[in-house]
Amino acid sequence: MAISNFGGDNNEHLVRALSMLRVAAQKGSEGWRRDAECLEMDTDLFFPVGQTGEGWEETERAKSVCCGCMVRSECLAFALATNQQFGVWGGYDEEERRELRRSMRRRSAGRRMVG
């Protein structure tokens, strides 16, 4: 899946997140966590076991919380910059982030070949 295929609301957060990547990886740049919609929530919801059945339902519930989160872009940027392998971050589950990373690598490789 290409980055441009992450449509609608997701795409807006993705573009912002990508622009924040370098900042997100810097130590001490995690002040955004104070404004997280999930701050007081059970973190288990954001780290479901499995991707089918109850795990799928928890993933969808976590994503719906992310939809209303004011630091969604910052959260996604942090997850990408620090290579978080598990859980829902910024409204993206682990498989979606893996696909994002693959897409980013392909775009980066394409630019190197052109440049």
Ligand code: SF4
């Ligand atoms: S985007 Fe989702 S996981 Fe990230 S801080 Fe907000 S609610 Fe939590």
